[in-house]
Amino acid sequence: MSRLMIYGATGYTARLATGYAKATGLDPLLAGRDAAALAGLNGETRAFTLDDQAAMDAALSGVTVLLNCAGPFLRTAEPLMRAAIRNGVHYLDIAAELDSYRLAEKLDEEAAARGVMLLPGSGGSVAMLGCLAARAIETVSEPARIRIALMVSGAMSRGSAISAAENVTVDLLVRADGALVPSNTTALHEFDFGSGLAASFPLTLPDLITIWRETQVRNITTFVHVAGDAFPGGDLSALPDGPTEAERAANRYAAVAEVTAADGTVTLHRLETVNGYTFTSMAAAEAARRVLAGETRPGFQTPAGLFGSGFAETIADTSISSIPNRPTPPPPQDPRV
Numbered sequence: 276m277s278r279l280m281i282y283g284a285t286g287y288t289a290r291l292a293t294g295y296a297k298a299t300g301l302d303p304l305l306a307g308r309d310a311a312a313l314a315g316l317n318g319e320t321r322a323f324t325l326d327d328q329a330a331m332d333a334a335l336s337g338v339t340v341l342l343n344c345a346g347p348f349l350r351t352a353e354p355l356m357r358a359a360i361r362n363g364v365h366y367l368d369i370a371a372e373l374d375s376y377r378l379a380e381k382l383d384e385e386a387a388a389r390g391v392m393l394l395p396g397s398g399g400s401v402a403m404l405g406c407l408a409a410r411a412i413e414t415v416s417e418p419a420r421i422r423i424a425l426m427v428s429g430a431m432s433r434g435s436a437i438s439a440a441e442n443v444t445v446d447l448l449v450r451a452d453g454a455l456v457p458s459n460t461t462a463l464h465e466f467d468f469g470s471g472l473a474a475s476f477p478l479t480l481p482d483l484i485t486i487w488r489e490t491q492v493r494n495i496t497t498f499v500h501v502a503g504d505a506f507p508g509g510d511l512s513a514l515p516d517g518p519t520e521a522e523r524a525a526n527r528y529a530a531v532a533e534v535t536a537a538d539g540t541v542t543l544h545r546l547e548t549v550n551g552y553t554f555t556s557m558a559a560a561e562a563a564r565r566v567l568a569g570e571t572r573p574g575f576q577t578p579a580g581l582f583g584s585g586f587a588e589t590i591a592d593t594s595i596s597s598i599p600n601r602p603t604p605p606p607p608q609d610p611r612v
Contacts, residue, residue, distance in 0.1 A: 277339040277340070277567045278302075278303075278304060278337055278338050278339055278340075279296065279301055279302075279303040279304065279338070279339070279340045279341075279342060279563050279567060280303065280304040280305075280306050280321070280334075280335070280338045280340070280341050280342065280364075281293055281296070281303045281304070281305055281306065281342045281344060282306045282307060282341060282342070282343045282344065282345050282351070282355060283306075283307055283343065283344040283345025283346070283351070284303075284305035284306055284307050284313065284316060284320070284344070285307050285309065285312045285313060285315075285316065286344055286345060286346075287516050287517035287552070288344055288369060288517070288552060288555055288556050288559075289344035289345075289556075290316075291552060291553070291555075291556035291557075292342065292344060292369075292398070292555075292556040292557075292559045292560045293305065293316075293318070293560075294556075295556055295557050295560035295561075296560040296563060296564070298560075299560065299561070299564050301560075301563070301564060301567070302318070302319075303318065303342075303563075304318070304319050304320070304321055304338065305318045305319065305320045305321075306320065306321045306322070306323065306334060307320075307322060307345065308322065308323065308324045308325070309322065310322035321334045325350070325351060325354040325355065326354075328358070331354065331355075331358040332358065332361060332362055335358060335359070335362040335364050336362075338362075338364050339364065339365065339566075339567060340364065340365045340367060340563050340566050340567050341355060341358075341359050341364050341365070341366050341367065342367045342368065342369075342397070342559055342563050343355050343366065343367065343368035343369075343370075344368070344369055344559070346370070346372075347372070348368060348370040348372050348374070348375045348395075349372060349374055349375075352368060352370060352372075352374070352375040352378055352395070353378055355368075356378060356379070356382055356386075356393060357382070359386075359391055359393075360382065360385055360386050360389050360391050363389060363390065363391060364391065365391060365392040365393075365394070365566050365571055366386075366391065366392070366393050366394065366395075367394045367395075367397040367559065367562055367563055367566065368394075368395045368396070368397065369396070369397065369398045369399050369555050369559050370395050370396060370399075370401075370481070371396070371399055371400055371401065371480070371481060372481065373448075373479055373480070373481045373483070373484070375395045375396075375481070376395055376396070376481040376484040376485060377484070379393045379395050379575040380484065380575055382575070383574045383575040384574070386573060386574050386575065387573040387574035388573075389573075390573050391573060391574075392566070392571045392572060392573055392574065392576055392581075393574065393575045393576065394562065394566070394576050394577070394578065394581065395481075395575075396481060396485060396577065396578060397558065397559045397562035397563070397578055398554065398555040398556060398557070398558035398559030398560075398562065398578075399551065399554070399555040399558065399559075400425050400480070400482070400530075400551070401481055401482060401485050401577070401578065402554075402558045402562075402578040402579070402586060402587055402590075403425070403528070403530055403546055403548065403554065403587050403593075404423055404425060404480070404482045404485075404486065404497075404530055404532075404546075405482065405485050405486060405489060405577050405578055405579035405580070405587075406546070406578070406579045406584050406585070406586050406587035406588070406595065407423065407530050407531075407532045407544060407545075407546040407587070407595055408421055408423055408482070408486045408489075408490055408492075408532050408579070409489060409490065409579045409583075409584035410532075410544055410584045410585075410595045411532035411534045411542065411543075411544040412490055412492065412534055413584070414542065415534050415536050415540075415542060416536065417536050417537035417538070418490070418492045418534050418535070418536060418537075419492070419493070419494060419535055419536060419537045420492065420493075420494040420495070420496075420534070420535040421486065421490070421492050421494070421495045421496075421532060421533070421534050421535075422464060422495075422496050422498065422532075422533040422535075423482060423486065423495070423496075423497055423498070423530065423531070423532045423533070424464070424466045424468075424475040424497070424498035424499065424500060424530060424531050425480070425497075425498070425499050425500070425528070425529075425530045426466075426468040426473070426475075426499075426500045426502060426528060426529045426530065427499060427500070427501050427502065427528065427551065428502040428526040428527060428528055428550070428551075429502075429518055429522055429523065429525070429526025429550055429551075430517075430518045430522060430526075431517075446479065447459070447460075447461065447477055447478070447479055448479045448483060449477070449483065449494075449495065449496045449497075450483050450486075450487050450492075450493070450494060450495035450496070451493075451494055452493050452494065453487070453491075453493040455483060455484070455487075458477070458496075460477065461476070461477060462477075463475060463476055464477070464496075464498055466498070466500065466531040466533070467531065467543075467545070467598065468500065468529040468530075468531060468545065469529055469545065469547060473500050474500070475498035475499060475500040476498060476499060476500075477496060477497065477498050478497060478498060478499045479497065480497035480499070482495070482497050483495055483497055485577040485579075488575075488577055488580065489577050489579055489580040492534075502526075517552060518550070518552065522550075523549070523550035523552055523553050524549075524550070526550050527547065527548065527549060527550060528547075528548050528549070528550060528551045528554065529545060529546060529547050529548070530545070530546040531543060531544070531545050531546075531598075532544045532545075532546075541600050542597065542600065543597065543598045543599070543600055544595055544596065544597050544598065545595070545596060545598050546587065546593065546594070546595045547593070547594050547596075548587070548590070548591065548592065548593040548594075549590075549591045549592055549593065553591060554590055554591065554593065557590050557591055558578070558586075558587070558590045561589065561590060562578060562582070565582065570582065
């Protein structure tokens, strides 16, 4: 019988994903490294650490799909991806860290040879932005450049904050002429997330890999606009477990894709959705359900590539729409005229 395992099951996002998975009729195995902590969860549990290959292999017995929710993914993605490949288990995660996607690229052929799918970013911003980019280029005959920006709103969970702090990418990277290269351009760019133009800063996101992989647009830059206290400081271990349901409801996310065609024409599309934690957990649970139902392709895949550009819009209150391009301002008048 097909079975889903959620690793890192005691974490904030994993608990949300578990709830959504159960609501769709799944009965996931709940796994992690701490048997005592797992004992407090409602469901069948399996405890193992990631430095014990034999224990990992034994725990994956009878598992068809592994959803990794345990960050920092810098520590967990590689041992779990390799374990999934060894045991013929499809691997999903919710990583927003570039290294996880570079690893999936590296293991692509090995996974494909074993008939295993690697689907990092099955929920979260990678699913959002991938679907948005795919939708945005559908009406552009020769897309030459994509600028894509995510608006992050509301507080982070303790685990996300710690993971982000440990995985700060010092180098700013962009996709230029098809290659992933460093950039020294730190100029802000304005996007309309639904309440007027807002300055966004360039940031290295894994979408530089995933959007390129699915669209083959040769020039991609990723941006983030932070609303409120989305990136906390101080003692991160003292943060709350995660935002409350009311806090999530009050802080929706949005994203904008700006596509420039070869002739210079610019088109804009906007995604509007629920809070990032709600979207991530729901999308990951839905992706796991669909993979269990047989929607798979061997090797490294992306949510938009596997499920189509409409995948994000199947998650809660999510919509993607075209928006008018802002008009070019007229040239300044000569004061002598």
